[in-house]
Amino acid sequence: MKHLSKSKLPQFAFAACLLLSSAVAWAATDTPVGTWQQVDDQTGKVKSIIQITDNNGELQGKVLQVLISETGPHPVCTKCEGDKKDQPIEGMTIMWGVHKDGDVWDGGKILDPKSGTVYKVKLSISNGGQKLDVHGYVGFSLLGRSQVWIRQQ
Template sequence: MTPFTQRTRAMMMRTARQAALAGVLLASAVTAMAQADSPVGTWQTIDDHTGQPKALVQITQDSSGALDGKVIKGLGPNDQPERRCTACTDARKDQLILGMTIINDMKKVDDGWDDGQILDPENGKIYKCKMHLEDGGQKLVVRGYIGVSLLGRSQTWIRQQ
């Protein structure tokens, strides 16, 4: 191999490595941007009474663009995987809370998501729900309410990586 061919080959290898690195960086940037404007992902909920982590909820998007959220892990000190929603009055009555869908049919509206429902498995009540992202997509403010959103309460959930 001539010196010219060796230099050309080395330059092509460096260029290929740089292109691969640029692709990885671009993919990371796209993922970060997607996280900043979508609640799809895993969220840590916080107990209203103790202020301690309570559960992990996985939010997914269906083919119509609506969001749903499912409990994937309990985090409380007294959490038992066999806990059931004994207070639920719908089809979730006596079902395991772990694996239960507690957020249904959230639709993108302006800067947030609205028109869906959220279940509080502690009391079995179903509330209207709206949510929006804060802190560059790292916090999700979830508001459950009856009638109008002024009559409700909000929780701030923390994005998990």
């Protein structure tokens, strides 16, 4: 391998970093893993910030911040059942058990803290990884409702 002169080394290092950062950016957009703005499907406003993580192939979603709440700052899940009952929504895991299945992620559950209802969930990426279709349903996936979440930069 030919040695790089000292004058070429900074250019090489810059090019290598650029290539590596491009690969990392691409890899980050082909999966739901990341931080998302939850957009209300009725008002179109960003209601909360959700972080999706991968725990050994299982995706989980946690509420990092509630931006809009009908009950004021730092709302609690009054309609939830079990260990989530009356717990703060910020910091709460609202999605769990989701696994990759071809071009979608499904098999898990998602909690709507407003109603306390737990739905089956299916996720799909669109717009070059910048949008996430979050489809919650009971029974068949044809029934239910969807929200589009926006990847937070």
